[in-house]
Amino acid sequence: DGYAAERLFNQGFSYTYDDIIFLPHYIDFPTDAVSLSTNLSRNIPLSIPCVSSPMDTVTESYMAAAMAALGGIGIIHSNMPPSHQAHMVRSVKSRRVPILSNPVFKSPDSRIVDHFDDDSLPCVLVTESGTAKSKLLGYVFKSDWMSLSDKDAKLVDYMRAADSTISVPWSYDLAQIDAYLKKEERDFVLLEEGGEVLDVITKQEVERVKGYPKIGKGSVGSDGKWMVGAAIGTRESDKERVEHLVKAGANAVVLDSSQGNSIYQIEMINYIKRTYPQLDVIGGNVVTMNQAQNLIKAGADGLRVGMGSGSICTTQEVCAVGRGQATAVYKVSSIAAQSGVPVVADGGISNSGHIVKALTLGASTVMMGGFLAGSTEAPGTYLYKDGYRIKKYRGMGSLEAMTKGSDQRYLGDTAKLKIAQGVVGAVVDKGSILRLLPYTMQAVKQGFQDLGATSLQSAHDLLRSKTLRLEVRTGAAQVEGGIHGLDSYEKKAF
Numbered sequence: 230d231g232y233a234a235e236r237l238f239n240q241g242f243s244y245t246y247d248d249i250i251f252l253p254h255y256i257d258f259p260t261d262a263v264s265l266s267t268n269l270s271r272n273i274p275l276s277i278p279c280v281s282s283p284m285d286t287v288t289e290s291y292m293a294a295a296m297a298a299l300g301g302i303g304i305i306h307s308n309m310p311p312s313h314q315a316h317m318v319r320s321v322k323s324r325r326v327p328i329l330s331n332p333v334f335k336s337p338d339s340r341i342v343d344h345f346d347d348d349s350l351p352c353v354l355v356t357e358s359g360t361a362k363s364k365l366l367g368y369v370f371k372s373d374w375m376s377l378s379d380k381d382a383k384l385v386d387y388m389r390a391a392d393s394t395i396s397v398p399w400s401y402d403l404a405q406i407d408a409y410l411k412k413e414e415r416d417f418v419l420l421e422e423g424g425e426v427l428d429v430i431t432k433q434e435v436e437r438v439k440g441y442p443k444i445g446k447g448s449v450g451s452d453g454k455w456m457v458g459a460a461i462g463t464r465e466s467d468k469e470r471v472e473h474l475v476k477a478g479a480n481a482v483v484l485d486s487s488q489g490n491s492i493y494q495i496e497m498i499n500y501i502k503r504t505y506p507q508l509d510v511i512g513g514n515v516v517t518m519n520q521a522q523n524l525i526k527a528g529a530d531g532l533r534v535g536m537g538s539g540s541i542c543t544t545q546e547v548c549a550v551g552r553g554q555a556t557a558v559y560k561v562s563s564i565a566a567q568s569g570v571p572v573v574a575d576g577g578i579s580n581s582g583h584i585v586k587a588l589t590l591g592a593s594t595v596m597m598g599g600f601l602a603g604s605t606e607a608p609g610t611y612l613y614k615d616g617y618r619i620k621k622y623r624g625m626g627s628l629e630a631m632t633k634g635s636d637q638r639y640l641g642d643t644a645k646l647k648i649a650q651g652v653v654g655a656v657v658d659k660g661s662i663l664r665l666l667p668y669t670m671q672a673v674k675q676g677f678q679d680l681g682a683t684s685l686q687s688a689h690d691l692l693r694s695k696t697l698r699l700e701v702r703t704g705a706a707q708v709e710g711g712i713h714g715l716d717s718y719e720k721k722a723f
């Protein structure tokens with residue numbers, strides 16, 4: 230019944246995730262027996278197969294910290310100077326709670342102007358020099374500032390003095406912080422390391438995060454800190470970027486190129502493996518076995534797969550190259566598995582079923598942009614449009630992103646005329662990924678259970694042994710498999 234993957238994917242068609250469907254197999258274990266633990270690259274184990282994409286509307290410190298807390302990993306984008314990117318890596322590494330609040334520091338002689346316009350800011354911190362690195366003297370609550378009659382008063386005249394119970398070490402995790410706030414009956418606490426205040430955590434935030442479902446253990450590296458990756462390009466100047474990132478403690482670098490099979494990338498992989506043997510490097514993007522082989526030979530510790538499958542991508546239309554993502558993942562994974570190189574299925578994920586398909590076809594992780602965009606942890610502020618709360622999501626090959634510097638990925642070094650290979654859009658508020666991903670992973674586990682696979686490895690084995698069967702869905706079968714026959718207003722409510 231059905232087709233083996235080997236036969237289905239060798240008939241000259243390029244299949245997307247939606248084109249194919251697995252036939253159910255046999256269940257003899259509960260959903261909770263499914264383990265989704267995996268590897269990002271040769272030396273980076275993860276407890277969930279999720280990676281956030283290096284895009285400037287998806288992954289900065291906040292997203293990467295939350296991804297690590299969940300047991301996945303975030304890849305900080307490179308559309309900024311190397312020192313900023315390294316700073317973001319440090320910011321992820323310098324905490325053990327998936328909350329970032331960007332505290333504001335002031336000197337005692339200064340005044341508060343309009344800082345409290347930002348609702349997420351619980352207080353302004355007063356330090357000797359007005360920077361994070363000097364001695365903490367006191368703090369000012371928003372309510373103190375609001376009730377002040379003379380808004381021009383110097384902070385030193387009305388701040389509350391800091392005492393020793395106001396801070397805890399940065400290494401405290403959420404449970405420890407929660408216990409501390411309760412014991413000291415405080416509404417907020419500062420996280421400190423070596424006399425430097427790194428963050429402010431409020432009781433409200435702790436309660437919010439505590440309310441989310443728990444999954445797996447966080448991704449902690451050998452340095453005892455959260456794991457985080459960072460994107461790089463293939464220019465000569467990217468060697469300096471890598472150095473910044475290595476110093477900041479990045480666990481992996483991910484080459485950011487829409488066509489990874491190039492002399493530039495091969496030379497960069499060679500250079501990184503020679504200079505930083507400890508650092509995992511993920512090459513890509515690739516979609517064919519031949520491309521993959523070249524990067525594996527060059528020493529890539531992982532491969533990023535996908536060309537034009539992303540929700541904001543126009544590469545296939547603009548350049549006439551690419552591949553259906555299901556076919557690309559299957560083909561590249563079958564060659565990468567022979568060398569033990571994990572595959573990151575990048576782009577085209579819009580539901581948990583797509584994740585089940587990517588992982589079963591051979592990927593070790595999925596990299597997501599649009600699926601995570603619009604969440605609390607994605608960069609950018611929320612706007613309102615037509616009654617929806619939305620956040621911007623844009624392709625890194627869109628003109629707007631390229632003017633900020635990401636042109637290398639899509640233009641190569643010499644092109645002078647900018648041609649867009651992506652678009653700018655917006656996505657609806659999804660809430661926190663600390664809630665979204667646990668539910669999504671539970672759905673993925675149920676998919677694995679239906680396939681009779683208790684782990685990623687067992688799914689790969691079932692596929693290769695031809696036990697697992699699949700079929701192509703016709704257009705009508707795809708319509709039947711989605712929501713249909715409801716009025717459009719009901720669809721929206723869903």
Ligand code: XMP
Nearest residue numbers: 282539540542544577598599624625626651
């Ligand atoms: P999703 O489907 O998760 O895709 O939103 C995210 C992936 O899309 C790639 N990407 C682009 N591809 N033009 C492209 O052709 C672009 O402007 C662009 N921006 C991002 C990238 O691989 C990302 O992880």
